[in-house]
Amino acid sequence: MKCYVINLEGSSDRLRWFTEQEPLSGIEILRVPAINGSHLEQEERMTLMERRRSDYPVPAGVLGCFLSHRRAWEWVSDNEDQWAFVTEDDAHIFKDAKMFFESTDWIPDDADIVKAETSQEVTELSARSMPAKGTFRLRKLKAAHRNTAGYFIGRDTARRLLHLTASYCDPIDEVLFNPDLGISSNLMIYQLDPAICIQDNDAPGRIGFEQTIIRKQEPEPRTPMPFGIKKVVREIRRIYRRKIRPRFLQRLQISLFKKVPFAGDP
Structure with a gap:
């Protein structure tokens, strides 16, 4: 299985660190040149922004990340391999994860995507x-589970997603895992438990990489706070989603x- 790592031009140190991780020894790694959203022409950015389907902010870095993953899907879809691993260059791969790259016999026949990463936020999974x-x-992944630092994707699924x-034109993790x-509601997505991949920012042995494709300093528009009846409805929904529904489904x-x-957690 090939590994497609998204890497921004000029970030050779990150690429070197990523490829030297022990679990990837002997695995064919293909560098997918990341798209820098801030380098896009204003007219192109405006055209892309018109395609938004959500209220999530899409600053230049988020836009570049979305386009970079679509580029990776193009590469996967043009390859003869049935499955591939798409990742980002700040992903920590679990030291014993090589077995997942050496064969695909562990992937369910009905799977479209297997999320290999954890955002370490509570999400909804199948009890079985x-x-x-x-x-x-x-x-089975049944609710939003954000970040896109590592996922296995089928070639046919990559073509379908394109x-x-x-x-x-939305944040790529929302598109794939929300x-x-x-979109993801029409896909069969599985979650590895425990996860074999985690972004550097959340990793126990954190290197301290600065974000490149998505920069922390990018301003994001604030969503106006609801008031009156809207605030009451929002709070009722929040309590239902976080308290009532989980207890009911778990029972x-x-x-x-x-x-x-x-x-890799200690």
């Missing part, structure tokens, strides 16, 4: 799981609500 490799399990996102945007043993651990 199936074996992957070793002690790792696979669970078609589905041709008229989109059913509310309408029925339908869903599991938890933070997916990183396999």
